[in-house]
Amino acid sequence: MPPRMIPPAPQPNPREPARLPERARRLGRARLGVAALAVWLTPTLAAAAEVRVGSRTIGEGYVILAPGAEAGLLRRRRLVQYVNLGVYDLLPPREVDQWRREPEDGQLELVASMRLRQEFGEYLSDAGPDSRALLESVDGRQIDLMFGYLQGRRIGGFLDFRAGRQFESSGLDWYAFDGGWTRINTPGHLAVEVFGGMQVNGAHVFGWPTWGLDGTSGEPADRGNSPMIGAAVSLIDYSWIHARVGYRRTFTPASINRHIIEPTGAPDGSVNQGLMSGVDQELVSATLNMNLAKGVLTPFAAVRFNLGTLRLDDTAVGFGVAVSPHHVIRAQYLRTIPSFDLDSIFNVFTLQPFEDVRLSYQVRAGGGWTLLGRGNMRLFRNDRIEALAVEPTAPISVGWGGAFAALWQRQRFAARTDAFAQGGEGGLRTGGSIDGQVRVLHDRIGIDLRSYFTRYADDQTPEREGYGLSFQAGADFKLWDGIHLTVLAEEMLSSTLIRAFRGLATLSVDWSFRAGRRGS
Numbered sequence: 317m318p319p320r321m322i323p324p325a326p327q328p329n330p331r332e333p334a335r336l337p338e339r340a341r342r343l344g345r346a347r348l349g350v351a352a353l354a355v356w357l358t359p360t361l362a363a364a365a366e367v368r369v370g371s372r373t374i375g376e377g378y379v380i381l382a383p384g385a386e387a388g389l390l391r392r393r394r395l396v397q398y399v400n401l402g403v404y405d406l407l408p409p410r411e412v413d414q415w416r417r418e419p420e421d422g423q424l425e426l427v428a429s430m431r432l433r434q435e436f437g438e439y440l441s442d443a444g445p446d447s448r449a450l451l452e453s454v455d456g457r458q459i460d461l462m463f464g465y466l467q468g469r470r471i472g473g474f475l476d477f478r479a480g481r482q483f484e485s486s487g488l489d490w491y492a493f494d495g496g497w498t499r500i501n502t503p504g505h506l507a508v509e510v511f512g513g514m515q516v517n518g519a520h521v522f523g524w525p526t527w528g529l530d531g532t533s534g535e536p537a538d539r540g541n542s543p544m545i546g547a548a549v550s551l552i553d554y555s556w557i558h559a560r561v562g563y564r565r566t567f568t569p570a571s572i573n574r575h576i577i578e579p580t581g582a583p584d585g586s587v588n589q590g591l592m593s594g595v596d597q598e599l600v601s602a603t604l605n606m607n608l609a610k611g612v613l614t615p616f617a618a619v620r621f622n623l624g625t626l627r628l629d630d631t632a633v634g635f636g637v638a639v640s641p642h643h644v645i646r647a648q649y650l651r652t653i654p655s656f657d658l659d660s661i662f663n664v665f666t667l668q669p670f671e672d673v674r675l676s677y678q679v680r681a682g683g684g685w686t687l688l689g690r691g692n693m694r695l696f697r698n699d700r701i702e703a704l705a706v707e708p709t710a711p712i713s714v715g716w717g718g719a720f721a722a723l724w725q726r727q728r729f730a731a732r733t734d735a736f737a738q739g740g741e742g743g744l745r746t747g748g749s750i751d752g753q754v755r756v757l758h759d760r761i762g763i764d765l766r767s768y769f770t771r772y773a774d775d776q777t778p779e780r781e782g783y784g785l786s787f788q789a790g791a792d793f794k795l796w797d798g799i800h801l802t803v804l805a806e807e808m809l810s811s812t813l814i815r816a817f818r819g820l821a822t823l824s825v826d827w828s829f830r831a832g833r834r835g836s
Contacts, residue, residue: 364415368828370400377437378806378818393437401428422471428464428480461522463492474501481516486548486562487601487618488630492516492527493544501552509548514541515566515596529596531660540573542566542596558605566597568659594659598623612638624658634674642680649673671695686723692716696741715740728755743775751788762792764804782811798826 374396379389406424409417417423465480476499483492495513502508518528519539548562568591576591603618615635622629634648653669656662676690694715698708719736735748749768755761766788774780790804804820 364830365406366402366404366828366830368400368402368404368826370398370824370826372398372400372822372824374398374820374822376818376820379813379816381812391437392435394433394435396431396433399430399432402426420470420473422473423469424471425467425469426465427467429462430464431460431462432458433460434458459522460524462524470501475499476501484511486560486564487603488620488632489562489564489599489601491544491564491566492524495544505551505553507550507552509546509550509562511547512543512545515544517542529657529660530654531656531662540568540576540591542568543572556607559603561602562600564597564599564601565595567593567595569593595624596657596659598658599629622655625663627653629653629655642682644678646676646678647674668697668699671697684725686725688719688721688723690719692718694741713741715742728759729753741775743773743780745770745772747771760794764788764790764792766790784808784810800824 375394377391377393379391381389403426404423405416406426407417407422409415410421461481463481463483465478465482468475468477470476478497479495481492481494482497483490484497485491493511493513493515495511497509497511499507499509516527517523517539518525544564544566546562546564548560550560551557570591570593573591599620599622601618601620603616605614605616607614613635614637615633617633618631619628620630621627629652631651632648634646636644636646638644650672651669653667654662672692672694674690674692676688679687681687694717696713696715698711698713715738717736717738719734721732721734723732724730729752731750731752733748733750736746738745747768747770749766751764751766751768753762753764756763766786768786770784772780772782786806786808788804788806790802793801795801800823802820802822802824804818806818806820808816808818810816
């Protein structure tokens with residue numbers, strides 16, 4: 317079926333000079349560059365390679381309460397533009413009568429995503445000297461390359477690879493790097509992975525602020541180049557089990573960071589030295605997922621061991637049991653402890669793990685109803701501080717929590733209500749919400765209404781006590797196939813803000829086409 321044509325936009329008056337803002341011209345050039353790259357990367361001999369281009373423009377405006385002795389409001393006006401590109405089926409099919417190449421014959425594809433963003437309000441400029449540097453390092457940048465790599469699947473029947481900026485997860489470990497990743501799939505259901513490159517650094521020009529290690533403080537050493545190497549072994553091609561064990565090491569060698577000079581702490585700043593070599597992270601992670609008895613029992617486990625500190629940073633184990641097609645029970649145990657850059661001083665402090673046990677029960681009651689109940693218990697272990705000879709008041713502090721949700725869903729209507737309570741160690745939090753959605757005009761318009769209330773009280777700081785009441789209204793408009801406009805408005809009342817209006821609008825455009833000719 318040929319693609320639908322989008323009506324042409326109104327033409328400007330030729331007598332009036334076109335004066336676009338500089339930001340709009342930059343966004344236009346970025347979109348044009350992505351489209352040109354897609355055409356350039358589509359070979360003329362490709363087997364009708366599929367090109368997918370997506371863009372999402374997000375604008376939002378609201379106010380926040382500025383920290384400090386004098387209360388004040390900061391206006392925030394953000395514009396975020398996502399541009400995604402995917403070029404698939406680069407290799408032609410082996411047979412003349414095939415439209416697509418079989419997956420076992422191997423395939424190449426290219427995917428990329430870029431984000432452009434800018435703050436037009438007072439959030440950065442008037443944030444104050446104590447927080448402006450941090451805000452600018454995280455939210456003041458304009459271009460982020462989220463990912464972009466060439467990927468090969470089953471090349472030669474056994475080789476997978478990626479080259480470029482990519483992210484990967486293993487157990488409870490999540491990381492991003494610029495480099496290469498390869499996996500060899502053996503006939504014995506075993507795969508061997510090797511990867512290496514440069515860790516993505518949020519301080520770099522095209523970096524991604526998410527990838528800043530905890531414990532860093534914006535010093536010159538944090539802008540250094542950090543190679544990353546690793547390997548993994550995994551089970552593949554089993555429908556009932558997946559397992560993977562991986563090793564990763566990130567380090568900052570002085571040989572490739574000679575341009576970085578860091579202060580040594582002299583009062584006048586006259587004594588400086590070059591960056592010293594060091595290891596940033598060294599981790600072993602493992603994950604296990606099983607699907608037993610045709611999905612009746614689904615156990616899972618994931619761990620991450622920190623070789624730099626010789627401790628188990630994160631653990632997650634649990635299972636799900638489908639008692640019947642309408643009743644499901646899930647249980648989970650979590651244990652986590654903060655993980656910092658190995659060069660951070662925070663590693664010398666006494667850190668206590670946080671543990672959480674969760675149990676949930678879900679019922680599909682019929683008539684479009686789904687009920688969900690969840691309870692959890694938090695455990696805080698308080699060890700004796702040997703350096704200060706301080707004994708804890710209790711060896712274990714306990715927190716508790718519970719939640720209930722009810723969902724009613726029909727073809728074009730859905731309603732949900734939630735209620736929760738969390739108490740014990742840390743204080744008390746309670747609240748609930750009611751929301752609903754209805755779709756009209758043959759699902760072209762979706763209307764959402766929501767309201768929620770929260771009440772909180774800190775058990776350590778009496779001033780941290782208050783409430784929040786919010787009312788939201790939104791709508792999603794299907795303007796054309798693949799083109800959606802979403803708007804959201806929220807008014808919130810709280811113990812610190814009498815009125816806090818927030819607006820959000822999203823325009824998403826997704827389209828694809830096939831280019832080239834079928835192979836011979």
